[in-house]
Amino acid sequence: MNWRGNALKFCDVAGLPALEPFVRLLAGEDVKEQLKGIAKFVVLPVAAVVVFLLLWSAAARTVVTDSMQLPSPTDTWTAGKELFAMHSAQRAEDLKVKQEKTIQAVTLLAQANAVTKQAESATGERKETLLANALVLKKKAVQAANYRPSSAPTFVDQIITSLKTVFVGFAIATLIAVPIGVLCGMSPWCNAALTPFIQIFKPVSPLAWLPLAFLIIVWAYSGTKPGENFFDKAFLISAITVSLCSLWPTLVNTTLGVASVDKDYMNVARVLKLSWSQQLFKIILPASLPLMFAGLRISLGVGWMVLIAADMLAQNPGLGKFVWDEFQNGSSQTYARIAFSVIIIGLIGLLLDRIMIFMRNLVSFGDPQAA
Amino acid sequence: MSVAVLDRPRSKAIARPAPPEPLISMRSVSKGYGSGVTRNEVLSNINLNLRKGEFLAIVGFSGSGKTTLTKLLAGLEMPDSGEIVMDNEVIKGPSQERGIVFQNYSLLPWLTVRGNIALSVDRVFKHWSRGERRDHVEKFIEMVGLSHAVHRRPHELSGGMRQRVSLARTLAMKPNVLLLDEPLSALDALTRSVLQEEILKIWEEERQTCLLITNDVDEAILLADRIVPLNPGPNASLGPAFSVELERPRDKTALNHNETFKGLRNAVTNYLVAVRQKSRDDEALASEASPIELPELQPRSLRVPRGRAG
Numbered sequence: 001m002n003w004r005g006n007a008l009k010f011c012d013v014a015g016l017p018a019l020e021p022f023v024r025l026l027a028g029e030d031v032k033e034q035l036k037g038i039a040k041f042v043v044l045p046v047a048a049v050v051v052f053l054l055l056w057s058a059a060a061r062t063v064v065t066d067s068m069q070l071p072s073p074t075d076t077w078t079a080g081k082e083l084f085a086m087h088s089a090q091r092a093e094d095l096k097v098k099q100e101k102t103i104q105a106v107t108l109l110a111q112a113n114a115v116t117k118q119a120e121s122a123t124g125e126r127k128e129t130l131l132a133n134a135l136v137l138k139k140k141a142v143q144a145a146n147y148r149p150s151s152a153p154t155f156v157d158q159i160i161t162s163l164k165t166v167f168v169g170f171a172i173a174t175l176i177a178v179p180i181g182v183l184c185g186m187s188p189w190c191n192a193a194l195t196p197f198i199q200i201f202k203p204v205s206p207l208a209w210l211p212l213a214f215l216i217i218v219w220a221y222s223g224t225k226p227g228e229n230f231f232d233k234a235f236l237i238s239a240i241t242v243s244l245c246s247l248w249p250t251l252v253n254t255t256l257g258v259a260s261v262d263k264d265y266m267n268v269a270r271v272l273k274l275s276w277s278q279q280l281f282k283i284i285l286p287a288s289l290p291l292m293f294a295g296l297r298i299s300l301g302v303g304w305m306v307l308i309a310a311d312m313l314a315q316n317p318g319l320g321k322f323v324w325d326e327f328q329n330g331s332s333q334t335y336a337r338i339a340f341s342v343i344i345i346g347l348i349g350l351l352l353d354r355i356m357i358f359m360r361n362l363v364s365f366g367d368p369q370a371a
Numbered sequence: 372m373s374v375a376v377l378d379r380p381r382s383k384a385i386a387r388p389a390p391p392e393p394l395i396s397m398r399s400v401s402k403g404y405g406s407g408v409t410r411n412e413v414l415s416n417i418n419l420n421l422r423k424g425e426f427l428a429i430v431g432f433s434g435s436g437k438t439t440l441t442k443l444l445a446g447l448e449m450p451d452s453g454e455i456v457m458d459n460e461v462i463k464g465p466s467q468e469r470g471i472v473f474q475n476y477s478l479l480p481w482l483t484v485r486g487n488i489a490l491s492v493d494r495v496f497k498h499w500s501r502g503e504r505r506d507h508v509e510k511f512i513e514m515v516g517l518s519h520a521v522h523r524r525p526h527e528l529s530g531g532m533r534q535r536v537s538l539a540r541t542l543a544m545k546p547n548v549l550l551l552d553e554p555l556s557a558l559d560a561l562t563r564s565v566l567q568e569e570i571l572k573i574w575e576e577e578r579q580t581c582l583l584i585t586n587d588v589d590e591a592i593l594l595a596d597r598i599v600p601l602n603p604g605p606n607a608s609l610g611p612a613f614s615v616e617l618e619r620p621r622d623k624t625a626l627n628h629n630e631t632f633k634g635l636r637n638a639v640t641n642y643l644v645a646v647r648q649k650s651r652d653d654e655a656l657a658s659e660a661s662p663i664e665l666p667e668l669q670p671r672s673l674r675v676p677r678g679r680a681g
Contacts, residue, residue, distance in 0.1 A: 232633050262477075263474055264475060264477035265477065265479060267447055267465075267471075267473070267477065268479070270447060270464075270465045271445065271447075271465045271466075271467065271469075271470070271471055272467065272490070272491055272494045272495070272496070272544075273465065273466070273467060274494065278494075283479070286479070286481045287479075287481075289481075363481075364441065365480040365481050365524050365525075365526055
């Protein structure tokens with residue numbers, strides 16, 4: 001296949017129709033037709049954004065109280081730039097401190113070596129004192145080398161924490177939901193047994209789950225000290241709340257996908273006398289992947305939405321906590337920063353959704369546009 | 372006497388060939404779906420012998436239970452009464468001995484052409500080496516003329532190509548019996564005709580026992596040795612067999628002017644039409660036999676009784 005075919009296929013699978021007219025234009029296809037495509041997929045959305053920004057500015061001038069004001073697009077942009085500037089400054093400072101500490105560690109180690117050498121030529125009590133001194137110096141050197149900057153997390157750190165939390169939660173949810181879904185899809189008995197649980201727990205809000213997740217984590221961590229554990233407590237509470245909420249779409253869709261595998265495929269499996277595991281891995285799972293991924297996509301979307309609330313309540317240092325802290329601080333920048341993080345949250349959600357669409361299209365053959 | 376000296380073989384050994392033995396026999400098989408009031412009898416009292424090495428065609432209208440018949444033969448469905456015997460053993464489930472080609476191809480969309488065929492080959496010839504299996508797959512891809520498309524997935528193929536893959540997949544299993552369940556009825560007329568000739572060619576090479584289910588009388592005559600009409604359901608049963616006395620190899624274009632072909636086509640078609648007409652008449656008769664008696668009502672007055680108006 002030529003490059004154009006490949007590029008068009010990529011646009012299709014990646015769910016990026018906006019790129020298609022450009023590819024066709026580059027390939028020298030009918031210009032008028034492609035300009036129409038560009039107008040539809042590029043010019044029109046840009047115009048809509050411009051209109052939205054104008055309306056927003058107008059609103060910012062209107063919604064004003066004594067102490068606060070709806071931030072205008074420019075305020076928001078400035079606040080965002082500041083947040084990133086703060087992040088770079090913090091990183092630079094951390095790096096500087098880290099470097100100083102490293103130099104310190106090297107000097108300490110050199111001193112320790114010198115003292116050890118002295119000790120070799122000395123005798124008796126003096127030798128022991130010198131050796132002890134060398135040990136103390138070495139310990140200090142190790143401490144300096146292992147220095148971790150303990151500054152407050154910046155905006156970017158918080159974004160990274162949020163992403164980590166959502167992925168851990170999503171991974172837990174997937175590991176639970178997919179096997180149970182496959183089981184329910186294959187056995188109507190299993191499905192009948194689990195349906196009441198699914199029906200009842202599916203509509204429960206994350207905020208209701210959170211105290212229970214809290215209880216379980218506290219129980220699991222009882223008897224350990226902070227810093228001893230791989231995951232932070234607040235992090236786990238958020239992640240588990242995310243899992244509990246994002247479990248259901250995957251579970252329901254996997255069940256549906258497995259239960260609705262084409263009878264003809266199963267007939268093929270029966271004629272070939274495939275064993276149970278071969279049926280599962282060669283027929284049932286591949287056939288239900290498109291629906292499963294449709295469920296995973298919804299799950300990740302729900303997870304990302306829930307995460308912000310969970311962060312706020314569990315005090316997990318992610319974007320939710322950032323919004324909450326800003327709201328509590330009430331500086332002049334507060335609302336602009338919150339508006340900026342709203343946009344960032346939206347953009348990350350969009351990105352996650354696109355990734356899932358891309359993955360789903362990769363596993364559905366024949367109809368990438370469906371569902 | 373010289374007779375006593377010669378050690379002659381038994382006369383039985385040089386006797387004229389006996390009629391081919393039935394490979395599969397259906398003995399008074401019935402099948403229906405549902406229960407109680409919603410019970411729907413599809414096939415009743417089916418008796419059929421499929422002889423070794425013959426090409427048998429079953430012709431019937433759509434909805435007369437043709438697919439149920441194939442499913443029974445394949446072992447995907449069990450008969451309600453009667454039994455189906457293959458090689459003196461009652462069929463109790465699907466088997467690789469009976470390869471089936473489905474009407475809607477049933478190709479796995481996530482596998483390529485090669486992958487689809489290899490799935491069967493790897494399963495049926497487990498004991499072969501990897502190389503042997505690969506060569507086997509290639510051979511059958513070539514047989515159906517798809518060597519240029521081995522890496523394509525089913526959705527990138529035309530209907531005719533898909534059915535070729537499906538055919539190659541089943542043939543590659545080397546089954547004793549080939550069951551073709553309306554393999555060509557989803558295709559357009561031109562593709563259909565090309566594939567008919569290809570099936571004919573392949574069959575004449577392999578001479579495998581084959582059962583074709585179809586709704587196309589011409590197709591049946593072109594391919595088969597014997598044609599058995601399926602009377603329309605419910606309670607479908609088999610009609611009398613028509614023997615196709617046409618020389619092989621057959622040529623589709625030449626057949627169009629062949630008197631035997633024309634005569635047979637008329638005979639089979641007339642039989643089917645007559646049977647359907649009879650079944651319709653029977654149905655009409657049955658519905659006339661017990662008409663619901665409606666009570667005769669007549670209004671005495673059209674006026675609203677006084678005091679009740681509004």
